[in-house]
Amino acid sequence: MIKFMLTGVGIATIACFSACNQGEKKVDATSPTPDAVASLVDSTMNPTQDFFEYANGGWIKRNPIPPEYSSWGIGNLVQEELYKRLRIINEKAVETPTDPISHKIAAFWKSGMDSIRINADGIKPIEADLKAIDAVTTAQQLIQLAAKQNIFTGAMCGLYVAQDAKNSDAMALQFYQGGLGLPDRDYYFNTDNRTAKIRQLYPGHVAKMLQFTGLDSNAAKTAATEVVALETMLAKSSRKLEALRDPEANYHKMAITQLNKIAGNIDWVDFVKQQGIKGNADTVIVGQPEFYTALSNAIKSQPLATWKNYLKWHLINSNAQQLSDTIANTSFAFYGTLMRGQDKQKPRWKRVLDAEEGAMGEALGQLFVKEFFNATAKKRYEALVEDIRGALKTRIEHLEWMSDSTKQKALFKLSKITKKVGYPDKWKDFSAMDIKSLSYPENVAAARTWWHNYEINKLGKPVDRTEWDMTPQTYNAYYNPSNNEIVLPAGIFTVPGKRDEELDDAVVYGYAGASTIGHEITHGFDDQGRQFDAAGNLKSWWTKDDETKFNQRAAVMVRQFNSYIVVDSLHINGQASLGENIADLGGILLGWDAFKKTAQFKKGDKIAGYTPSQRYFMGYSLGWLSHTKKEALAKAVLTDVHSPAKFRVNGPFSDVDAFYEVYSVKPGDGMYRADSARVRIW
Incomplete structure (x- = not known):
């Protein structure tokens, strides 16, 4: 987002x-620590x-x-100091959970640290979603499924709820460009050696990941080429980094029916409903209208099979770090080693803390400030x-x-x-977040669902400036x-x-x-x-x-x-x-x-x-x-x-x-x- x-x-x-x-x-002149x-x-x-x-x-x-x-x-x-402090909080929660928050923290930590179960499960946690993609036979079904999976994968486009830039007392549904597997649109076009190398190796990485979803090597290679070509089409109509910094130029308020007119191959009213948004979405703010026109055109011009493989790619890519070590390490080899120069992954306990921060960080924060900030x-x-x-x-x-x-x-x-x-x-109330003795991917999915519902429920309600x-x-x-x-x-x-x-x-x-x-x-x-x-x-x-x-x-x-x-x-x-x-x-x-x-x-x-x-x-x-x-x-x-x-x-x-x-x-x-x-x- x-x-x-x-x-x-x-x-x-x-x-x-x-x-x-x-x-x-x-300053203590006899201090044993360096200046x-x-x-x-x-x-x-x-x-x-x-x-x-x-x-x-x-x-x-x-x-x-x-x-x-x-x-x-x-x-x-x-961060190393914070990791140590947060690990202590988690381990104490496992030993002696005393309240609902510590029970959730303990459950998340234990599921994330259970590498035996995670590796045994392999691709199993997303099999149902993969089967749902395979079952798609029409463009309408594709869009409906993409809308549901967008909540967890960000496939196709960016959608979120935030304050209306021109009416800060109101929350608004906002549409932004998105749907790319590379970090920025310039990765698809820049000609410098580093970027060109990443772009050259990207289809091979997509193919490796698609093989985990059940495609054989030849099918995965063909699918990856088509998926990257589709993303490149979307990238062409995506704005550059500097252009995204102009708030006026990235503000286009319109009736959702108007979005249907500029991107008519997608029923946006239904797309929003598939996300669980029932009301207060008659008006939307579109950041980059030209992107949505391009997305709509691609729905019509690109084969259904290509779009289905695109959804599979974004599904496994967005879940890779919660799946088996084989899948997670394959993802890391591209995004961590090739793109960032990291030689190896962080240990699992740090990665689980990173995920827990995104899932329920403010719940951790309540315990953190009691011990470390007065x-x-x-x-x-x-x-x-x-x-x-x-x-x-x-x-x-x-x-x-x-x-x-x-x-x-x-x-x-x-x-x-x-x-x-x-x-x-x-503090936020996390009581409805369904974190319990589940698998790690299930707990991550439960947290993502809670956050999605938390955000969309802001529509039509007063802005909480606290x-x-x-x-x-x-x-x-x-x-x-x-x-x-x-x-x-x-x-x-x-x-x-x-x-x-x-x-x-x-x-x-x-x-x-x-x-x-x-x-x-x-x-x-x-x-x-x-x-x-x-x-x-x-x-x-x-x-x-x-x-x-x-x-x-x-x-x-x-x-x-x-x-x-x-x-x-x-x-x-x-x-x-x-x-x-x-x-x-x-x-x-x-x-x-x-x-x-x-x-x-x-x-x-x-x-x-x-x-x-x-x-x-x-x-x-x-x-x-x-x-x-x-x-x-x-x-x-x-x-x-x-x-x-x-x-x-x-x-x-x-x-x-x-x-x-x-x-x-x-x-x-x-x-x-x-x-x-x-x-x-x-």
Whole structure:
């Protein structure tokens, strides 16, 4: 499911420190643990040439990427700590389940860890669905079955329930492009060597997976060729990554009968009914109408047998990780090893925790916060949010390029941003989720069914603005423009091996204040977020002149990031990554403004040989501590709206005047950009 409104920081970056008092930190000089940032430095590097390698290179040299990962960094270290904590929660639930939640957790964990049963069952868990596909004899039957299986597989298209972008008080049924087996439409067309190799090997992988469904090798090979050709047809009418970031261009509200007119070979009223949606679906929001026209045409032009094999492929592909090791490993060889560079799978217990997070993560979160996150930490980070909000308020007030009328509306929107810190005040009720002593695939299917029903039941009901779209133990964060809110889960406050008293304000303001809180608040005013008003509606509140000036300044950033080569000949997509790049730069500026008010900054005493100002920039860089295999970097360029870690440090730092002053950056240095080429937005 794609939701353009859930923009957040990248996986390796959102872990925050366990606390950040508003006064000066007292650092224990006799602490047995290495300094949080000084221990990472590569002293052979010059910070004015490549700050990322300088600030993080020492750690990167000492910490190779483990074989089961495609990248390794601070986010992985945080996740390792979370894995350990969550495993304890699961094992305790198995030993002594005390309430309905712990009974469900225990049942899910035991079924997922029962590899003997999973391997013995093989393809059995999806046999009934495969037989249903085989029984299809007409296009109408095909569409009805596809609608039912779409709930679990995402075949054909994307369908979800979310707030109406232009009426944030209403939930709406939304149609999005989808139905592809490769991560993005560009995989079907790009000509660079890496992408071309993946595309060349893709039909062979589809054929291997189809053999598990009962096709012999020759039939599977023919079917795979036809399935890939069908997906390529859908990809041709799918929008590029950067085009999906325009909220206005991806908003087409219409009666569902109108969708029948532009995609008439599918009865969309019936399609919706097959998903269990009984009412409140007369009007839908279609993201990319041309995709649905192409899908409709393909229903008529492509043989029924091809569509049936397409459904089989998406059925087994979406369930592969819950099936036998043979099937799961075959899937991993393509998506894990070839596409991401991982040499082996994570151990089963970690994969089960990953699945459990998707199935009932908030139920786990209720137990997690009881043990690992208290009310004091929640209040502490709520206070830091207000520091950052105040910094942005001052910046808006002093903008020279923005008119007073737009400033007043921007300040009003800023004042209305809701902060959600740590964990929800109201928890989801999982009592109806039918997790019990079943097989692992059955429990996963039960969770998927519950989530589908949970989402479609929102139609026609008031928007619940207290809801969280991430779990407390998630190491991520997001800004939701429809709610005008920033959400900062408890998991982002975890730093393995560090106590609160070891972290000085410089590091905390650079890391937690800039790369997370400041980043998310800035999302409310990036190229997407700025188009939503204080109430969360997609509505223009800018003067035309101010809008033009913003776009001109944003274009400078697009050109800057377009110039960066990530791997081989692949450049960053400056337009697709614009929102995240704006948020990175904004976060750095806001964190810096807030940090300058602290006692540590004013005193200027060195810690571990570094000034408070230097430690601030090193602290921000710690948030992006990671290195990534080339395969994963290439995939990220095509599919991720975030720039790779190195460029999330070096890119925005090159636009920050304070960085030039702290490190004496001069013309000719690698980090230098002429003043006229620096990005000046917020």
